[in-house]
Amino acid sequence: MTQALRELLSEQGTIVLSVHPGPIATDMSDAAGMSEVSQPPALVADGIIKALKAGDFHVFPDSIAKQMGDAYKSFAQNVVEVSSS
Template sequence: GDPQSIVAAAQTAPDVQIVINNAGVFQAGTLLAEDAIAALEFQMKINVYGLIYMAQAFAPVLKVNGGGVFVQINSVASLKGFPDSATYCASKAAAYSITQALRELLSEQDTLVLSVHPGPIATDMGDAAGMSQVAQPPALVADGIIKALKAGDFHVFPDSVAKQMGDAYKSFAENVVEVSST
């Protein structure tokens, strides 16, 4: 949420070749809750605007270093809305849309962009979302990123919940999302 800190991070890492944007916030609540607009604004500020700030700050650094990789941690919530976390889902859907645009924009500088869509992962955020009982190990996300890097994939569905959604989404992703618009 602090653009200056993002710029400072990019300036202190002039040799970076891989950027993983894992910054994100979660706030549960329905669209009919009194604080729904405030929750959406808060989540958009971090989950969406933060992504744009990260891309603006680090794309030039990656370009200078030969292209590299920009990884965006999205969520299965970017593909499906859930009533009890609709504002979070909306912010993640927006982040996914931006990630798609970054894929095309940054390909011009030979930067590979990955869109990672984990399901419930054993993290503080997963606990806050009430997913402790079904959460899977964070190592699955890291392993999925490495596998996608080796394969040159854009989408990463690293855990069992994500894989189910990814399998259902695959045809659309391949035939619409991953087709270049240029």
């Protein structure tokens, strides 16, 4: 869905990112019992800004998300991000 929105909204100049945070220090992660491994919310904002500047689509802002991103990278580049044109 995010990939479709990206393509559709690009015609009007809207940038769509696919943000994949891991445990971030929020009430939700606290309620899920992840307080000990949660990382600061600023990592998400910083990751979004960095992606916008670099023209990246996927954002894996924290250390756990980055591990997932590394595993996902090949699939994303070869399947998700392939342009139909």
